[in-house]
Amino acid sequence: MAMAGPMAPFRHEAVLYESDDGFLDRIGQFVREGISAGEPTLVMTNARKIAALRELLGGADEDVVEYRDMEVAGANPARIIPAWDDFATRLSAGGARRLRGVGEPIWAGRSAAELVECHWHEALINRAFANLRGFWLVCPYDIGTLSASVVDDARRTHPLTTDGEESTADGAHNPNGRELVPTRPLATALDQPQRVVAQLRFDSGRLADLRSLVATEGARTGLSAAQIDNLVVAVNEVATNSVTHGGGSGAASIWCAGGAIVCEISDAGTIIDPLADRTRPSGAPTDARGLWTVNSLCDLVQVRSSSEGGSVVRMWMHGNAGYAHQEEAA
Amino acid sequence: MGDPLKVHGVYTRYHVWRSKLYRGTVRLLAAHRRSAADDAIGEDHIDQCRFQYAFDHAPVPCAAFQSLPFIAATSYGKPLGTHIAHAHLRAGESGRNQFYPRCVLGGNRERLRWVANVGPGTVEVARSLQAEFERVAARYRPRLIAAKATLLNAPPPRRGQSRDALAALIRDFLVEVDTFINRNTARISQTGFSPESLTAMATRGLLEWQGDRRLDLRSIDQEWIGQTPPSDELAGSEVLDACGLLITRMDIPPELRLTGQIDQANLGALAAALDDARPTGTPTMIDLSGLTFCSVGGMRILVEAAASGNIQLVGIPPHLASAFSAAEFPAAGVA
Numbered sequence: 130m131a132m133a134g135p136m137a138p139f140r141h142e143a144v145l146y147e148s149d150d151g152f153l154d155r156i157g158q159f160v161r162e163g164i165s166a167g168e169p170t171l172v173m174t175n176a177r178k179i180a181a182l183r184e185l186l187g188g189a190d191e192d193v194v195e196y197r198d199m200e201v202a203g204a205n206p207a208r209i210i211p212a213w214d215d216f217a218t219r220l221s222a223g224g225a226r227r228l229r230g231v232g233e234p235i236w237a238g239r240s241a242a243e244l245v246e247c248h249w250h251e252a253l254i255n256r257a258f259a260n261l262r263g264f265w266l267v268c269p270y271d272i273g274t275l276s277a278s279v280v281d282d283a284r285r286t287h288p289l290t291t292d293g294e295e296s297t298a299d300g301a302h303n304p305n306g307r308e309l310v311p312t313r314p315l316a317t318a319l320d321q322p323q324r325v326v327a328q329l330r331f332d333s334g335r336l337a338d339l340r341s342l343v344a345t346e347g348a349r350t351g352l353s354a355a356q357i358d359n360l361v362v363a364v365n366e367v368a369t370n371s372v373t374h375g376g377g378s379g380a381a382s383i384w385c386a387g388g389a390i391v392c393e394i395s396d397a398g399t400i401i402d403p404l405a406d407r408t409r410p411s412g413a414p415t416d417a418r419g420l421w422t423v424n425s426l427c428d429l430v431q432v433r434s435s436s437e438g439g440s441v442v443r444m445w446m447h448g449n450a451g452y453a454h455q456e457e458a459a
Numbered sequence: 460m461g462d463p464l465k466v467h468g469v470y471t472r473y474h475v476w477r478s479k480l481y482r483g484t485v486r487l488l489a490a491h492r493r494s495a496a497d498d499a500i501g502e503d504h505i506d507q508c509r510f511q512y513a514f515d516h517a518p519v520p521c522a523a524f525q526s527l528p529f530i531a532a533t534s535y536g537k538p539l540g541t542h543i544a545h546a547h548l549r550a551g552e553s554g555r556n557q558f559y560p561r562c563v564l565g566g567n568r569e570r571l572r573w574v575a576n577v578g579p580g581t582v583e584v585a586r587s588l589q590a591e592f593e594r595v596a597a598r599y600r601p602r603l604i605a606a607k608a609t610l611l612n613a614p615p616p617r618r619g620q621s622r623d624a625l626a627a628l629i630r631d632f633l634v635e636v637d638t639f640i641n642r643n644t645a646r647i648s649q650t651g652f653s654p655e656s657l658t659a660m661a662t663r664g665l666l667e668w669q670g671d672r673r674l675d676l677r678s679i680d681q682e683w684i685g686q687t688p689p690s691d692e693l694a695g696s697e698v699l700d701a702c703g704l705l706i707t708r709m710d711i712p713p714e715l716r717l718t719g720q721i722d723q724a725n726l727g728a729l730a731a732a733l734d735d736a737r738p739t740g741t742p743t744m745i746d747l748s749g750l751t752f753c754s755v756g757g758m759r760i761l762v763e764a765a766a767s768g769n770i771q772l773v774g775i776p777p778h779l780a781s782a783f784s785a786a787e788f789p790a791a792g793v794a
Binding site for chain 2: 333334336337340344345347348349351352353354355356357358359361362365366369372373409410412413415418419421422425426
């Protein structure tokens with residue numbers, strides 16, 4: 130019986146599937162096993178698959194299985210680890226010793242920048258939950274719609290990959306296992322922007338100028354009023370970090386990419402903890418919560434840092450669909 | 460009430476056009492709003508606008524700046540030109556028969572409260588829409604004014620021809636206006652208009668203008684621009700101006716009113732003001748409704764002050780609500 134004996138270490142497993150039937154077949158079985166063992170389970174995938182899965186389970190999931198729409202809760206991949214963390218913390222406090230999760234962070238509609246962050250997220254999962262014994266997280270990958278390179282990356286970020294009946298431990302693909310628990314992936318370079326529309330060097334006296342620049346450019350990109358207000362708070366937060374911890378000043382660049390506005394703040398500081406932006410602040414108001422807040426206000430946040438190159442934080446906000454034409458002809 | 464703003468007088472101290480306009484009788488047209496705001500402000504309102512810059516270039520240092528076309532014309536109906544001016548301008552009287560455009564928002568505090576009331580993001584969306592619409596309208600506005608002036612100055616036998624020319628121009632312009640509105644329905648809705656009502660307003664306004672003897676063309680978004688600025692002068696209060704944040708202190712009942720922006724530059728001043736407020740016996744209300752911006756560090760100071768007791772936070776503005784909840788502070792004393 131699984132409950133006896135020492136609890137199994139954290140298990141992070143990629144499951145390759147094809148088509149909705151393939152998903153229901155594999156994931157349905159995984160969730161059913163959890164239900165019959167009385168192991169609380171959280172399923173994070175899109176709304177359509179959640180509905181299909183619930184229909185398949187036919188009420189057996191009551192009280193044991195929770196669901197969250199990944200396209201909402203995990204639209205920004207940096208919000209997914211906090212979601213698992215919340216689930217694990219809450220259920221462990223309630224006495225659960227074994228937990229199951231189904232998380233599908235990558236789907237065919239993800240943009241290139243989102244994909245980069247999704248793989249980064251998958252790698253960070255290994256670090257974030259390394260000590261959480263009894264947690265079994267399965268990440269379904271739809272090989273019917275995803276490109277081969279995406280699936281290859283998934284094999285590298287998961288210690289265990291199941292394809293059909295065959296399971297492959299990470300050793301076969303990744304002899305050193307280095308990528309599985311990232312140490313310095315924060316130093317990976319980001320793509321250079323195509324055409325920067327605004328730049329500003331700032332110090333503590335120019336934060337207000339930076340905020341109005343972001344608001345103006347946000348409006349020109351077609352952001353809604355609420356998105357502008359959120360982006361301004363986010364950019365100000367990162368720029369304040371530059372002023373207080375990143376050498377007293379920084380540089381801001383703004384550009385458009387695929388209907389989104391991107392605001393980049395770079396400074397001379399170094400961010401050491403790769404989980405810094407996804408660690409929930411504890412109850413005390415004095416806890417650092419800048420990057421945490423930024424992640425929940427923006428559609429996508431990319432953090433890069435190295436002791437040689439300083440830090441770069443890119444914040445993405447998606448504008449109105451169909452607004453790309455407003456990019457000025459000037 | 461239906462008349463446009465007509466100012467007959469000598470411009471004596473209007474910095475924007477001092478060099479551009481003739482001395483002489485002119486009409487100040489178009490940058491006109493009629494609303495409850497105008498009546499509320501009254502004739503004794505003193506213009507305190509500190510922002511002296513050429514509106515045509517509008518680098519927007521004023522928090523409440525909104526561009527609106529401003530047309531000056533001679534009293535004979537000859538247009539002198541269109542300028543981009545602050546939407547909140549109206550005519551002020553500086554002496555006997557002397558007028559100048561002044562800002563109805565008055566001082567910095569009224570400006571900040573107006574922005575906080577509307578929401579800074581909404582102001583930016585409206586600014587952006589106005590700038591884009593101006594690019595469309597700029598092609599038509601001078602032609603419309605010229606056509607109207609021709610009609611007004613034409614001898615009766617030639618009026619029919621001029622009238623037809625003006626009508627045709629208005630029809631073309633309305634098509635452009637309609638296209639613009641349809642292309643931007645989502646953003647227009649955010650500024651508090653329904654696109655349908657805006658189309659109807661533009662059509663009605665232009666058709667009325669076509670038939671009357673006015674030369675000026677009123678803007679189609681005056682209702683929004685005219686939203687009443689919250690004007691509550693506080694008697695016996697003490698105001699501290701700390702790097703973009705106005706801290707107004709009232710003793711009975713104990714209250715701190717925060718207006719403007721909280722960021723790294725004034726965290727110290729804010730913390731000091733909150734410290735001073737704490738020792739009183741009755742709880743101090745901290746009114747946040749005038750905040751145009753608050754950094755997470757500012758939120759932290761406010762929440763900490765509330766958690767340590769005797770301080771109650773009220774009136775978190777809607778545009779800061781999602782940032783407040785995203786920061787996930789423990790709920791304490793936040794109303």
